[in-house]
Amino acid sequence: xxxxxxxxxxLSFLMTAPAIVGLVITASLIVVIRDWRxxxxxxxxxxxxxxxxxxxxxxxxxxLTKVLIGDLVCVVLYLTARLASExxxxxxxxxxxxxxxxxxxxxxxxxxxxxxxxxxxxxYSLSTRYPLPExxxxxxxxxxxxxxxxxxxxxxxxxxxxxxxxxxxxxxSFELFYSTLERSLSVVGFLGIANFLxxxxxxxxxxSTGIDAKGER
Amino acid sequence: xxxxPLFLLVLPLALAPVVYLLRRWRLSAAFLASATTLIMxxxxxxxxxxxxxxxxxxxxxxxxxxxVLGREFALELAGxxxxxxxxxxxxxxxxxxxxVSQGGLFLPLGLIILSLLSAAVMIRHFxxxxxxxxxxxxxxxxxxxxxRRGPRxxxxxxxxxxxxxxxxxxxxxxxxxxxAINPDNLALLRYATVLLAIGxxxxxxxxxxxxxxxxxAADAPPVVAAFVLTAINAVVLLLMLNFLxxxxxxxxxxxxxxxxxxxxxLMAVVGGLLAFAQRDFSRLLGYAVLGDMGxxxxxxxxxxxxxxxxxxxxxxxxxVGLMLSAMGLAVIxxxxxxxxxxxxxxxxRQGSGQGSGRRLAGVARRLPISTAGLVLGGLSLAGMPxxxxxxxxxxxxxxxxxxxxxxxxxxxxSGAGVALGxxxxxxxxxxxxxxxxxxxxxxxxxxxxxxxxxxxxGLGLRPQWLLLPVQRxxxxxxxxx
Numbered sequence: 001x002x003x004x005x006x007x008x009x010x011l012s013f014l015m016t017a018p019a020i021v022g023l024v025i026t027a028s029l030i031v032v033i034r035d036w037r038x039x040x041x042x043x044x045x046x047x048x049x050x051x052x053x054x055x056x057x058x059x060x061x062x063x064l065t066k067v068l069i070g071d072l073v074c075v076v077l078y079l080t081a082r083l084a085s086e087x088x089x090x091x092x093x094x095x096x097x098x099x100x101x102x103x104x105x106x107x108x109x110x111x112x113x114x115x116x117x118x119x120x121x122x123x124y125s126l127s128t129r130y131p132l133p134e135x136x137x138x139x140x141x142x143x144x145x146x147x148x149x150x151x152x153x154x155x156x157x158x159x160x161x162x163x164x165x166x167x168x169x170x171x172x173s174f175e176l177f178y179s180t181l182e183r184s185l186s187v188v189g190f191l192g193i194a195n196f197l198x199x200x201x202x203x204x205x206x207x208s209t210g211i212d213a214k215g216e217r
Numbered sequence: 218x219x220x221x222p223l224f225l226l227v228l229p230l231a232l233a234p235v236v237y238l239l240r241r242w243r244l245s246a247a248f249l250a251s252a253t254t255l256i257m258x259x260x261x262x263x264x265x266x267x268x269x270x271x272x273x274x275x276x277x278x279x280x281x282x283x284x285v286l287g288r289e290f291a292l293e294l295a296g297x298x299x300x301x302x303x304x305x306x307x308x309x310x311x312x313x314x315x316x317v318s319q320g321g322l323f324l325p326l327g328l329i330i331l332s333l334l335s336a337a338v339m340i341r342h343f344x345x346x347x348x349x350x351x352x353x354x355x356x357x358x359x360x361x362x363x364x365r366r367g368p369r370x371x372x373x374x375x376x377x378x379x380x381x382x383x384x385x386x387x388x389x390x391x392x393x394x395x396x397a398i399n400p401d402n403l404a405l406l407r408y409a410t411v412l413l414a415i416g417x418x419x420x421x422x423x424x425x426x427x428x429x430x431x432x433x434a435a436d437a438p439p440v441v442a443a444f445v446l447t448a449i450n451a452v453v454l455l456l457m458l459n460f461l462x463x464x465x466x467x468x469x470x471x472x473x474x475x476x477x478x479x480x481x482x483l484m485a486v487v488g489g490l491l492a493f494a495q496r497d498f499s500r501l502l503g504y505a506v507l508g509d510m511g512x513x514x515x516x517x518x519x520x521x522x523x524x525x526x527x528x529x530x531x532x533x534x535x536x537v538g539l540m541l542s543a544m545g546l547a548v549i550x551x552x553x554x555x556x557x558x559x560x561x562x563x564x565x566r567q568g569s570g571q572g573s574g575r576r577l578a579g580v581a582r583r584l585p586i587s588t589a590g591l592v593l594g595g596l597s598l599a600g601m602p603x604x605x606x607x608x609x610x611x612x613x614x615x616x617x618x619x620x621x622x623x624x625x626x627x628x629x630x631s632g633a634g635v636a637l638g639x640x641x642x643x644x645x646x647x648x649x650x651x652x653x654x655x656x657x658x659x660x661x662x663x664x665x666x667x668x669x670x671x672x673x674x675g676l677g678l679r680p681q682w683l684l685l686p687v688q689r690x691x692x693x694x695x696x697x698x
Contacts (some may be wrong), residue, residue: 099677108485146436160373167380182344186286190348194355201358201376 003006008060022049023142024063030165031116034104036081043165044074050172053139057180062188069192073199075169080203081161115152123148134180146173164202171195218269221279222290224260225335228538229253229328246316250324256305261301289341294693297340298686299455303448306536307331309487310444314664317547319438320363330356334452344390346456347383354379357445361437371436378429385412406466414476420453423480424487427507428618434503439696443543446506447536461696468696478518482627484511489631496559498546498591504637509535512628516613516653524616526691529607533683534676535598538606541669542594546663550585552655553580553608555594558645579650588646592668595639597673599632603674608680
């Protein structure tokens with residue numbers, strides 16, 4: 001049975017440019033796509049790619065723990081979104097609440113794509129002008145990109161689930177940078193707990209939409 | 218012998234599940250939660266820090282440090298007094314929640330939050346204090362949202378803002394550690410100061426990061442909002458003072474105090490102006506607190522022991538006024554189903570169609586004690602005479618009356634804006650009723666509100682009641698001497 005170093009050795013080709021490109025794409029997808037399934041898949045991919053990048057900076061076991069926490073976060077959000085989506089289907093006649101099943105119209109898609117590109121350009125410019133200390137330039141750029149796209153999602157989101165994904169993207173960006181600065185296992189543990197609690201808080205806020213739309217499920 | 222921190226960390230945490238299981242029996246849950254916090258307050262305020270004493274059959278050394286996973290927890294004088302005060306306020310809030318429910322999770326999660334805040338106060342390392350504070354704040358989201366359905370902007374905004382404040386504070390600790398290794402690199406200190414300012418500005422709701430205060434006040438059950446704005450704000454302020462105490466390069470930098478003054482002034486002005494423009498009591502409460510918190514920062518900006526005493530006294534007095542106003546508001550919202558005092562014609566013109574302004578008309582006749590509590594608490598937040606808010610405000614005005622009278626005038630006008638906002642609301646409450654009467658106020662809740670009214674007036678007339686502990690706490694911060 002292959003060990004973790006064996007697996008990482010096989011995946012080493014992913015730990016440089018492909019992982020950075022992947023993070024750029026997944027973070028942008030969360031901004032551009034309104035559908036919760038695709039957004040959540042992008043968030044999951046983001047956690048895996050960030051974990052792969054982290055293996056270059058910290059112990060692979062710690063990076064793997066962060067990926068596992070990310071997976072747990074995605075499971076919590078998936079169950080929540082499914083429940084809320086079913087609630088919305090049962091309450092089609094109450095359109096007053098922001099929907100998590102929103103379809104992306106062409107103008108909306110174009111606006112979000114342009115916004116993501118502009119903000120991304122600003123992130124690129126910042127990463128070259130003010131490179132982050134202690135991390136390689138490519139990872140510094142990834143941190144800037146994730147943070148900027150996370151902030152953009154927070155600004156554009158009209159419902160808690162999407163805003164939560166933006167917040168989690170922002171926290172991932174911070175962890176990618178901070179993991180190299182502070183390697184204490186207790187800090188890793190605290191950040192993991194905080195990530196999971198943020199996901200639970202988002203889950204607590206989200207089902208309200210579907211339930212409230214029809215009064216009671 | 219038991220180290221004091223163990224009690225403060227474990228007891229509320231251990232009793233939280235029991236309180237959760239008892240939540241359907243509100244009397245038992247509220248009694249257990251408030252008895253726990255009362256014991257904690259007694260421990261923090263009553264026991265000496267320098268020697269062990271016997272309590273509840275155990276020998277407790279409150280000031281004895283304790284190691285958990287290699288991290289040291291210790292209760293110091295300032296931390297003990299802050300926690301004692303927070304626990305006292307929590308006792309009143311939990312007792313009140315027995316009669317006027319503030320959400321099923323308020324009592325158990327309130328205990329967990331208090332345990333985490335105690336950890337944040339007692340842990341020696343700033344990095345971990347910030348992490349404990351973050352986790353406590355995330356849990357706060359559940360009690361702000363409460364049992365109510367529907368998306369709440371205030372809850373989400375609070376979660377986002379707190380989460381945005383944490384990274385700069387965590388990076389600050391790394392920069393400070395790095396500077397200790399490279400003492401010649403002063404740029405690191407500059408970056409640390411900027412990041413620290415951003416982090417604390419968000420947590421203390423300095424303009425333009427102030428939106429979450431009114432949003433929380435509007436969305437949370439009133440007593441929960443008061444609990445959050447009292448407990449978390451006090452801990453944030455204590456962490457800031459501890460940081461200033463630990464790093465002389467920061468407390469010797471006069472620009473830091475100028476920033477505090479400027480941020481506080483902005484908060485006071487914006488709070489006062491927006492409070493005057495509000496048409497519901499919950500948002501008015503939020504802006505009143507914002508203005509008052511601004512005055513605290515303005516006082517800290519003087520950078521003198523007397524100013525620190527005035528600022529700490531104001532934090533204590535604000536908690537009383539805030540909790541009183543929130544309790545009055547909770548009863549009114551509970552009985553009348555609304556807290557909006559918008560002019561009925563405006564209300565209808567704007568399409569709300571609910572006539573909530575009319576619903577509050579005449580409420581003062583049915584709920585006199587709650588109305589008195591709501592308005593008196595608000596006037597205390599405005600620093601009006603005869604209320605708890607005046608003595609500390611007066612001390613702050615005196616700090617500035619000769620050096621910067623325009624600052625004192627701005628704070629005075631801010632208080633006037635808040636007071637006028639409350640008086641506008643009062644005129645609706647006193648107007649003739651236009652709808653079928655609301656039920657009379659709940660007896661026990663009214664008794665608690667009445668007790669808080671007496672306390673608020675008492676502190677206004679005899680501020681020296683709290684002056685001694687506040688003075689002791691201010692004396693423990695030596696960085697201003």
